[in-house]
Amino acid sequence: MGVIYVLWLREVKRYLRSRAQIIASLGQPLLYLLVLGFGLGPVFAQAGRGSYLQFVAPGVVGMGILFTSIFSGIGLLWDRQFGFLKETLVAPVPRLQIMVGRTLGGATIAMVQGLLVLVVCLLAGFRPQSAAGLLLAFVYMALIAIVFAALGTAIGSGLRDMQGFQFIMNFLVMPIFFLSGALYPLNNLPTALAAATRIDPLSYGIDGLRGALIGVSAIGLAADAMVLAFVAMIFLGLGAWAFSRIQI
Amino acid sequence: MIRVENLVKTFGELRAVDGVSFHVRPGEVFAFLGPNGAGKTTTIQMLTTLLRPTSGTMSLDGLDPVARPLDARRRFGIVFQDPSLDNELTAYENMHLHGVLYHVPRKVRGERIELLLTLFELWDRRDSPVKQFSGGMKRRLEIARGLLHTPRILFLDEPTLGLDPQTRNQLWTHVRHLNETEGVTVFLTTHYMDEADRAAHRIAIIDHGKIVAQGSSAELRQQTGTDSLEGAFLKLTGTTIRDERGDPAEMMRQMAKMWRR
Numbered sequence: 001m002g003v004i005y006v007l008w009l010r011e012v013k014r015y016l017r018s019r020a021q022i023i024a025s026l027g028q029p030l031l032y033l034l035v036l037g038f039g040l041g042p043v044f045a046q047a048g049r050g051s052y053l054q055f056v057a058p059g060v061v062g063m064g065i066l067f068t069s070i071f072s073g074i075g076l077l078w079d080r081q082f083g084f085l086k087e088t089l090v091a092p093v094p095r096l097q098i099m100v101g102r103t104l105g106g107a108t109i110a111m112v113q114g115l116l117v118l119v120v121c122l123l124a125g126f127r128p129q130s131a132a133g134l135l136l137a138f139v140y141m142a143l144i145a146i147v148f149a150a151l152g153t154a155i156g157s158g159l160r161d162m163q164g165f166q167f168i169m170n171f172l173v174m175p176i177f178f179l180s181g182a183l184y185p186l187n188n189l190p191t192a193l194a195a196a197t198r199i200d201p202l203s204y205g206i207d208g209l210r211g212a213l214i215g216v217s218a219i220g221l222a223a224d225a226m227v228l229a230f231v232a233m234i235f236l237g238l239g240a241w242a243f244s245r246i247q248i
Numbered sequence: 249m250i251r252v253e254n255l256v257k258t259f260g261e262l263r264a265v266d267g268v269s270f271h272v273r274p275g276e277v278f279a280f281l282g283p284n285g286a287g288k289t290t291t292i293q294m295l296t297t298l299l300r301p302t303s304g305t306m307s308l309d310g311l312d313p314v315a316r317p318l319d320a321r322r323r324f325g326i327v328f329q330d331p332s333l334d335n336e337l338t339a340y341e342n343m344h345l346h347g348v349l350y351h352v353p354r355k356v357r358g359e360r361i362e363l364l365l366t367l368f369e370l371w372d373r374r375d376s377p378v379k380q381f382s383g384g385m386k387r388r389l390e391i392a393r394g395l396l397h398t399p400r401i402l403f404l405d406e407p408t409l410g411l412d413p414q415t416r417n418q419l420w421t422h423v424r425h426l427n428e429t430e431g432v433t434v435f436l437t438t439h440y441m442d443e444a445d446r447a448a449h450r451i452a453i454i455d456h457g458k459i460v461a462q463g464s465s466a467e468l469r470q471q472t473g474t475d476s477l478e479g480a481f482l483k484l485t486g487t488t489i490r491d492e493r494g495d496p497a498e499m500m501r502q503m504a505k506m507w508r509r
Contacts, residue, residue: 006348014336017377083332090296091349092322248298
């Protein structure tokens with residue numbers, strides 16, 4: 001327990017000490033929220049869909065969590081390059097505990113980052129349907145954070161240099177975001193795109209967030225939660241396996 | 249205490265460790281000497297469960313580090329050749345994290361941290377982030393951290409690289425003390441012949457992944473008909489200078505430095 005806690009604490013401390021990075025990583029969600037929120041607002045309203053800002057805010061929160069959690073996992077790459085990873089790998093502690101501590105730390109950071117984005121959304125004029133909905137949204141935020149922190153750990157365990165990082169960014173993280181329905185409604189899509197969105201775990205997270213925050217869900221809140229919990233389990237298993245196989 | 253038979257590690261074409269066998273007795277200080285890229289660090293990485301060997305057998309205190317890595321890790325401590333600190337944390341936090349990872353009991357932990365940070369003259373800077381430290385200070389912290397718990401076997405991979413004579417002296421005094429009072433077995437690599445000469449009971453000289461000679465300093469001098477360990481070393485390994493292969497980790501560090509604000 002002590003080991004998991006101390007590694008969790010390390011991740012949180014590192015996050016809190018990188019103020020510049022916290023602000024910087026708010027930039028991208030903010031851009032999507034404001035530019036798309038106000039830019040596409042009139043078209044969206046004309047199509048009879050209501051306020052686009054209301055619609056896109058949960059997507060932007062999900063985006064903030066996705067990026068922060070995956071990058072925290074990929075932080076393994078930095079620890080590998082700066083050598084700290086070795087220090088934990090030779091410690092007389094099961095690697096599972098090390099992986100769990102790191103991953104929970106990453107998920108916690110992502111959750112905090114998501115909350116910051118949510119606050120920015122509220123300032124920009126986003127209004128959740130109810131206080132209960134807001135509380136429910138925290139559950140989905142936590143689930144998204146765990147799913148992608150675990151995925152990040154699994155990926156980070158296999159990465160050796162910066163080229164791999166670019167590849168992951170362009171061929172995994174961006175598709176996960178764009179296929180998730182964060183920016184557009186999931187109904188009435190062309191078949192191929194619809195199928196792709198259903199494979200993307202983030203779709204269920206965004207759908208759950210949207211259901212909780214503005215009462216619009218294409219999949220169903222219970223189904224969203226179950227899929228996310230299931231995927232979290234798989235990714236945690238995958239992350240633990242990948243982490244246990246790391247060689248320096 | 250450490251037994252290695254016919255250990256081989258290949259990276260593609262390169263045979264980094266090529267059929268190495270040696271035996272370190274309990275309570276012994278054993279030194280690995282060799283030019284750059286001879287296979288010293290690779291051997292330590294295999295013994296400390298960081299790399300899986302291509303073939304051959306190893307045992308640490310009777311345990312196979314490949315088959316039972318966790319039990320093997322409970323037996324040893326290590327000071328790495330290259331940096332392994334968390335630069336964002338303070339010196340004290342790095343020590344504390346290590347203490348928790350190595351199950352140093354809470355009561356002893358604080359005392360030991362203070363003792364070691366004082367010994368290596370870092371106590372006044374304990375709350376500064378490691379990224380503000382000079383190279384020498386980081387190195388001292390690595391060593392202090394490696395000595396925080398008392399393992400059965402202590403691996404020191406070129407521990408004195410980049411250290412001033414004062415710190416080097418502190419280190420060897422402390423290591424000798426551990427060896428004599430606690431019976432800690434020490435396995436070290438170094439480039440400094442005088443250190444190996446003074447600190448080690450027995451020495452193995454490794455070159456191109458193979459052990460070319462082993463024995464006490466006196467035996468090595470006798471074998472080669474030279475009057476110093478350095479003479480013996482040069483006679484056994486030649487005088488050409490070796491290059492290590494380009495290390496992606498080193499390249500990344502360079503790049504990261506550029507990106508730091």
